[in-house]
Amino acid sequence: MSKYKKLVLPLILVLAVAVVAMFGKTLSTKSATVKDNRTEVVFWHEMGGPAEKSLMKIVDGFNKSQTKYHVVPKYQGSYDAAIQKILQTHGTGTSPAVFQAFDISAAQMMHSKFTVPVQDFIDKDGFDANKISPVARSFYANDGKQQAMPFNTSQPVLYYNASLLEKYGITPPPVSPSYSDITRVAKQLYERSHHQVKGMTVQIYGWLLEQAMANAGVGLTNNNDGHTGIPTKATINNDASKEFFEWIRENQKAGDFMNYGSGAMAGTNQTTGFLNGKVGIYIQSSASISQLNKKNKNKLGITYFPHPDGKKANGVAIGGAALWISNDKPKAVQNGAFEFIKYSLKPEVQAQWQKDTGYLALNKDSQQTSILKGLYKQHPESKVPSQQLQEAVPNHFNSGILMEGMQKTRQIEQFAMESIYNGGDITNALKDTDKKIDDNLTTTNRANGYH
Amino acid sequence: MANIDERNVLKNIFNYFLLILLAVVILVPFFIGIWTSFLPTADILKGNYFSTNISLTNYIDAFTNTPILRYLGNTIVVATITMFAHLLFCSMSAYAFVFLDFKYKKFFFALFMITMMLPSEAAIIPNFQTVKALGLLDHYSAMIVPSLTSAFGTFMLRQSFMQTPKELKEAADIEGLNHFQIFWKVVLPYNRISLITLGAYSFLGAWNSYLWPILVTFSNNSRVIQNGLKQLQSEETFNNWGMIQASAAIIVIPTILVLFIGQHYFKSGLNEGAVK
Numbered sequence: 001m002s003k004y005k006k007l008v009l010p011l012i013l014v015l016a017v018a019v020v021a022m023f024g025k026t027l028s029t030k031s032a033t034v035k036d037n038r039t040e041v042v043f044w045h046e047m048g049g050p051a052e053k054s055l056m057k058i059v060d061g062f063n064k065s066q067t068k069y070h071v072v073p074k075y076q077g078s079y080d081a082a083i084q085k086i087l088q089t090h091g092t093g094t095s096p097a098v099f100q101a102f103d104i105s106a107a108q109m110m111h112s113k114f115t116v117p118v119q120d121f122i123d124k125d126g127f128d129a130n131k132i133s134p135v136a137r138s139f140y141a142n143d144g145k146q147q148a149m150p151f152n153t154s155q156p157v158l159y160y161n162a163s164l165l166e167k168y169g170i171t172p173p174p175v176s177p178s179y180s181d182i183t184r185v186a187k188q189l190y191e192r193s194h195h196q197v198k199g200m201t202v203q204i205y206g207w208l209l210e211q212a213m214a215n216a217g218v219g220l221t222n223n224n225d226g227h228t229g230i231p232t233k234a235t236i237n238n239d240a241s242k243e244f245f246e247w248i249r250e251n252q253k254a255g256d257f258m259n260y261g262s263g264a265m266a267g268t269n270q271t272t273g274f275l276n277g278k279v280g281i282y283i284q285s286s287a288s289i290s291q292l293n294k295k296n297k298n299k300l301g302i303t304y305f306p307h308p309d310g311k312k313a314n315g316v317a318i319g320g321a322a323l324w325i326s327n328d329k330p331k332a333v334q335n336g337a338f339e340f341i342k343y344s345l346k347p348e349v350q351a352q353w354q355k356d357t358g359y360l361a362l363n364k365d366s367q368q369t370s371i372l373k374g375l376y377k378q379h380p381e382s383k384v385p386s387q388q389l390q391e392a393v394p395n396h397f398n399s400g401i402l403m404e405g406m407q408k409t410r411q412i413e414q415f416a417m418e419s420i421y422n423g424g425d426i427t428n429a430l431k432d433t434d435k436k437i438d439d440n441l442t443t444t445n446r447a448n449g450y451h
Numbered sequence: 452m453a454n455i456d457e458r459n460v461l462k463n464i465f466n467y468f469l470l471i472l473l474a475v476v477i478l479v480p481f482f483i484g485i486w487t488s489f490l491p492t493a494d495i496l497k498g499n500y501f502s503t504n505i506s507l508t509n510y511i512d513a514f515t516n517t518p519i520l521r522y523l524g525n526t527i528v529v530a531t532i533t534m535f536a537h538l539l540f541c542s543m544s545a546y547a548f549v550f551l552d553f554k555y556k557k558f559f560f561a562l563f564m565i566t567m568m569l570p571s572e573a574a575i576i577p578n579f580q581t582v583k584a585l586g587l588l589d590h591y592s593a594m595i596v597p598s599l600t601s602a603f604g605t606f607m608l609r610q611s612f613m614q615t616p617k618e619l620k621e622a623a624d625i626e627g628l629n630h631f632q633i634f635w636k637v638v639l640p641y642n643r644i645s646l647i648t649l650g651a652y653s654f655l656g657a658w659n660s661y662l663w664p665i666l667v668t669f670s671n672n673s674r675v676i677q678n679g680l681k682q683l684q685s686e687e688t689f690n691n692w693g694m695i696q697a698s699a700a701i702i703v704i705p706t707i708l709v710l711f712i713g714q715h716y717f718k719s720g721l722n723e724g725a726v727k
Contacts, residue, residue, distance in 0.1 A: 044669070049685035049695075073683050077665045085666060088579060094588045094669055114711075154687060275497050287687040294493060294689060320687070357688045436723075 039069035041336040044096040045073060046082045046321070050290075054356035060270065062343045069336035071098075083108065090114045090328055097329045098337035100151060102321040104313070104406035106140055107226060109324055110147050111404065111448065116327045119146040121338040122320035132364045135315060138394035140322045142227070142402065148322035149341045152359040154287040155209050155305070156317050157385050159183065161280045163300035168192040175384060176304040176313050180249040182281060183254075189280040190256030194343065199256030200281035201270050202248055204421060206413035207319060209241065210285055214398040215307045216240035217314035220409075221441075226402030230450045234437035236413070243308050243442060245426045252421070259421050262414050285319060286385035290358035293379055302384040315392025317400045320359060358387050405444040412436045488696040490723055495692045509697035518671050522679035527705070529594045529664075529675060530657035536595070537653040538646055541604030546634050548605070549612040550620065560609075567602040572662065582667055593667040594675065598657065604649050611645035612638060635637055643716070651713035676702050 021354070021442045047055045052075060052108055059073045077084040079102035089095045090112075101109050109115060119141075122129050129137065131148065136150040154157045165172055170188045186199025189433055202208060213220055218240045221231035251257040258279045262264040272277045273290065276297060283305065307313035323344070325337045343349065347365035351372045354361040366372055367386065388408040392398055403409070475722045488496050489505040513519055547553075548560050587593040593676050615638055623633045639646065661677040668674045674682070680702060 048682040049690050051685035051688050074670045077678060078671065079686060081665055085669070089583065089588065089669075092583060092588065093586070187567070198625060272496060272498050285687045290689040291496070294496075357685075359688070362522075428535060 003275045003301070004170040007145070008146045014193055019215060033092045036070060038066065038068060039332050041069050041071045041094045041098060041333055041340060043071050043073045043337075043340065044082060044086065044296070046079050046100055046102070048075065051152070051359075054353060055111070057356070058344055058349055058353065061349065062340055065343065066339070069334075069339055071340050079105070086326075087112060087114070090326065094133040095328055097333045098144070098323055098325050098340060101148070101324055103139065103319050103400060106148070106322070106400065107404045107406070109404045110142060110402075114326060114328070115147070116334060117145050117147050118149045118323075118325060118338070118341065121325070121335070121341075122146060125338065125342070127342060129369050131364050133318075133360075133364070133389055135389065135392040135394045135398060136318045136362050138399040139318050141399075148324040148347065150318065151321055151323045151341075151344060152287075152353075152357070153318045153362055153389075154285040154359055155318055155385060155389055156283055157206060157286045157388065158182070158281060158303045158306060159274065159281050159288075159292065159300040160303070161237045161274065161277060162381075164189060164193070164197060164277055164280050164298065165301070166299070173303050175387075177306045178309045178311075179243070179306050180309050182306050183251055185327050186251055186281055187254050189442070190254065194373055196275075197277060198258040198279045199254075200251060201258040201260055201271075201273070201279050202283055203260060203266055203270055204262035204414050204417045205267075206385045206410035206417070209244065209303055209413050209417060210238075211316045212403065213238070213240050214245040215305050215313050215315065215319045216243070216311065217397050219397050220401050221403055222438075224396035225400070227396045227399060230445060231401070231403045232438075232441060232445065234409075234434045234441065236416075236437070237427065237434050240308060245420050245430075246397065247306075249426070262418065286360060286388075287320070287358040289379075289382055289385065290356075293382070300381050301380070304388045307411055314395070315334055315356060315398045316361075316388070317398045354386075356422035360386055403441070404448065405440055408440050409437055412440070484696060485700055488693065488700045490693055492691050492693040495696075502608065509691075509693040512691070512694045513698045513701060516694075517679070517683060517698070518674075519676070519679055519701065520563055521671065522674055522676040523701075523705075525591070525673060526658060526676040529591055530654050532591075532595050533598055533657040534650050534654040536599045537601050537604045538650055540600040540656050542639060542646065543634070544600070544605045545608035545612050546630075546638060548609050549615075550630070550633070550638070562638070563602050563605055567606065575663065575666065578663075588667055589669040589673050590667075591673060594657075594660075594664050594673075597663070601653065604653065604657075607649055608642065610644055611642045615641050647675060647716045651709050654709050658706055658709075682720075 002013060043059070045052075045055060057072065059071050062069075062071055074096070074264050076085055076099075082099070086096070086099055086101065086109075098158075111136060121127070126199045128380075132150070133153070136153050137146060138424055140146065140148040160173065162172065165185065166221060168189060168193065170185055173185050188199075189197055190199040208218055213236075219225040220237055222233045222235060223229035223231050225231070248257065252259075258270075258273065260270040260273065267284070270279065270282050271284070271291065274282050275292070275298075289300075289302070304313060305316045323341050325334055325341075327334075329337075332400055344353075345363055347361075347363045347369055348371065350361035350363045351366040351369040353359060354366065354374050355371055361367070361372060367390075401409075415436075416429045419429045483500070484532045487500065488509055490500070490502055490508070491504050491506075491508070494500075494502040494504055540632075548556065548563075567575065582588060582597065587596065619637055619641065620633065623637050628636065659677060660675070661681075664675045665678045665681070680695070680698055683698055685689055
């Protein structure tokens with residue numbers, strides 16, 4: 001007997017593995033399923049941290065209001081990873097009924113044919129989409145058809161340290177500043193603080209370059225940024241982007257420009273620099289406002305994204321993510337998904353969402369709610385991003401770039417920004433960028449069989 | 452004589468100076484991490500690292516406001532099973548490669564080694580398709596089954612088994628032990644140290660894996676701890692860095708425990724010898 005005794009342990013282990021492999025699923029999901037007769041709508045999202053908590057409030061609110069549907073939220077990791085998971089699990093039991101996919105994946109999602117256009121549900125339901133911010137809607141629309149519904153939405157805005165400006169007697173920039181307005185403030189801040197405070201920074205982030213072009217009313221690619229056909233050629237080498245970079249270079253030469261580099265660390269570092277009063281002006285997503293308002297001793301000032309001199313601002317595109325409905329679920333589940341989208345866009349829900357996270361409320365009626373009125377009373381400057389969103393009239397150039405391979409494009413743009421910030425020739429860098437994006441577009445379009 | 456002493460002292464001072472310097476370089480980021488986990492986020496954001504506002508709030512928040520305990524439990528299950536599976540399967544295959552004679556032995560061993568050349572990230576797409584076809588997505592087994600064995604483990608144990616003295620094997624053969632008995636009673640006890648090393652290595656590997664689990668898990672019920680850490684961060688909005696740092700500190704504790712326990716066995720193993 002004793003010689004078999006020692007075999008017991010490995011046997012148990014093998015059995016344990018087999019048991020877990022077979023029953024792991026029931027074990028792992030048991031605690032989650034609450035038995036009720038409502039139709040289950042699986043919702044995939046990428047909101048981590050405090051934003052996830054705010055999102056759970058929306059989901060709970062929906063579930064409490066419903067007798068027919070029950071939304072099951074599931075966090076999926078980063079925006080990028082989630083796209084792959086959505087595409088790879090389509091048609092399996094694990095796939096979601098409604099999911100959150102980020103701005104630059106819009107073209108990829110649309111071309112995947114894995115989704116039902118939200119427009120179909122809007123038409124059937126008679127939902128009044130005009131209440132929802134037009135510039136946000138146009139980002140996820142194609143051929144006049146709403147493909148997805150914008151959800152967490154932000155726009156780039158310019159933040160300035162109002163306390164520092166007051167201290168040095170500098171006139172604040174206007175609410176929609178031109179490049180030279182910002183240059184003036186940045187230079188004055190740098191000079192009057194005796195070079196203790198840097199005037200401004202613009203992070204090496206492709207999104208900001210794209211927004212500079214959007215605000216000048218020019219496209220990044222042909223076919224009107226992909227809104228009238230598949231993009232085949234990049235057009236970054238244009239006067240608007242040159243003007244944007246010359247603006248940065250002018251400030252670099254004056255010494256008031258601070259370069260924090262690229263990547264997530266750069267974002268954190270510039271926020272820290274701004275909160276510490278080491279840099280006076282920076283451009284960042286309007287969603288950062290919740291971070292800047294947390295125990296910030298300095299007064300915060302906000303303006304629109306700056307525009308080229310002597311031109312009217314065209315308005316910037318939105319960023320963030322939208323809610324899409326998958327087409328691999330039964331009709332009843334799809335309807336439940338749309339009910340959830342409708343709920344998430346209610347004026348009060350959107351207002352609370354803006355207050356909690358800093359993402360902009362998309363429903364026009366949200367501005368009249370007591371929640372946002374209270375917020376504006378407490379932080380008057382937080383009204384500025386909402387105004388910027390409302391004022392923008394959508395056109396092809398401020399509705400995002402409907403192009404696949406945007407992740408790669410961002411990298412190429414950042415490479416150009418880096419070389420220009422380090423003193424490289426602007427025109428050459430932009431020409432090089434166009435060429436690299438063209439190459440990438442040719443490969444992507446060929447791989448997708450578009451020509 | 453005095454001269455030699457002086458030189459020794461100088462040498463020692465220099466050695467210790469160098470060691471202290473290296474220790475500082477390596478340990479300081481770690482201590483900053485631990486220290487910030489006690490600070491409120493507002494202070495961290497402002498770079499106010501010498502704040503005296505220290506408290507355990509971040510740790511309490513991490514345990515009460517996030518499903519981090521569930522993630523820890525999931526990870527322990529996955530990492531423990533992976534570790535035992537590695538120990539069992541790798542030692543069995545290593546035994547075969549060392550003590551058994553069969554045709555094409557070298558060829559099969561080379562095949563094993565080739566899989567080691569391939570980074571596991573390269574196999575993600577076929578592995579994902581396989582797991583999906585088996586219906587294992589969002590399941591503990593999706594994280595366990597693809598990593599039940601490891602070519603590195605086989606390689607490491609094979610090298611170690613080859614050091615087993617021939618006399619032991621011969622003595623066992625004379626005693627009339629069969630292969631399973633030799634494996635269990637002679638080879639495994641003799642190579643205990645390598646097994647513990649491999650066990651610790653496998654456990655930590657499974658504990659720290661990030662990419663594969665984030666792709667095959669879809670809900671909080673099966674999520675592992677490294678992905679949970681990512682979940683604590685939001686994409687664009689406010690982040691509670693203090694709590695994130697506290698969670699990172701909590702996650703490190705089990706790995707340190709494993710290393711300490713492993714080290715203890717490692718020491719006691721060295722003092723024993725099978726052949727005198």
